[in-house]
Amino acid sequence: MPTLGTHRFERCQDWKLLIESVALLKRFIKHRKEDKPKIRLKSVDSYKAAETYDDGILRVGGRLKNVSADVVCALPLLIPGKHYVATLLIVKCHQSVRHQGRYFTEGKVRSSGYWITGCRRLVVSILHKCVICRRMRRQCESQKMSDLPEDLLIPGQPPFTSVGVDIFGPWDVITRKTRGSSANSTCLVTRAVHIEVLEEMSSSSFINALRRSTAIRGKVKLFRSDMGTNFLGAMDPYA
Known part of the structure; x- marks a missing residue:
């Protein structure tokens, strides 16, 4: 056995x-x-x-x-x-x-x-x-950077021919001291060349701001954005 x-x-x-x-x-x-x-x-x-x-x-x-x-x-x-x-x-x-x-x-x-x-x-x-x-414990992956788009590399184009669009804020900052408390206001300081104020995060507000900017800066050939819903809703009416 x-x-x-x-x-x-x-x-x-x-x-x-x-x-x-x-x-x-x-x-x-x-x-x-x-x-x-x-x-x-x-x-x-x-x-x-x-x-x-x-x-x-x-x-x-x-x-x-x-x-x-x-x-x-x-x-x-x-x-x-x-x-x-x-x-x-x-x-x-x-x-x-x-x-x-x-x-x-x-x-x-x-x-x-x-x-x-x-x-x-x-x-x-x-x-x-x-x-x-x-x-x-694996080694961290490194981000592979893609090539720059062609519209960023072609010199000689007029300003605002190709633009990037984004919406940010509101940011509250203290502007001055008062007797009772501090007075706050909305800061829209950014590195963008053109700034428009939107009343709300909707496609209609964005369309109005876009029309105001193009009336001042001229027609834009190419827009780049983060594909937000307010941007996508404004694509057809603006086109």
């Missing part, structure tokens, strides 16, 4: 599933050995016992044998780095520290009471394959 070896652990994709499988197997064995089987429910103690359930388990030696039993990192469990269990443990610790990097992951492994041979190299290998870490 084939034995249940640790090579079967590779069927589990994470540490939680492995512990649940071992705890279930232990409950099943106890159930079969009893003369009068009884239902055994899941418990926290059964999962804790499943984490260290193995024959001949080794611990790292030292001079801390007299330390309190509550200190789990005093005599950590020795786990070979090439074993599949080591990979599951590191992935579990890495997720518990919220993908904060190699040093946090190594510290979590130590504080959990495990000593994995070649831990640093294995942690670096696992974090290199972590999709979340690679997504958070």
Whole structure:
């Protein structure tokens, strides 16, 4: 009859599933050995016992044998780095520290009471394959600038042949102090060559302002805007 070896652990994709499988197997064995089987429910103690359930388990030696039993990192469990269990443990610790990097992951492994041979190299290998870490630490993309439009490069055109249109404001600024409070007014200072005041953010107000500007500055051949709704509504009537 084939034995249940640790090579079967590779069927589990994470540490939680492995512990649940071992705890279930232990409950099943106890159930079969009893003369009068009884239902055994899941418990926290059964999962804790499943984490260290193995024959001949080794611990790292030292001079801390007299330390309190509550200190789990005093005599950590020795786990070979090439074993599949080591990979599951590191992935579990890495997720518990919220993908904060190699040093946090190594510290979590130590504080959990495990000593994995070649831990640093294995942690670096696992974090290199972590999709979340690679997504958070990827190099920032640089904006690719497009070529300037032709109407900005052709010299010799009359002013206001090609214009850019935009609506901004209102901006309230303090103009002067009074006895009661401060007097505010709307500032329309901008670098634009021509400024028109709009009563509201509508297409009709924009059309009136556009007609006033063209009456002073002349006919415009090309308009560029951010394609706002008030601009799009003014395209057909102005055309």
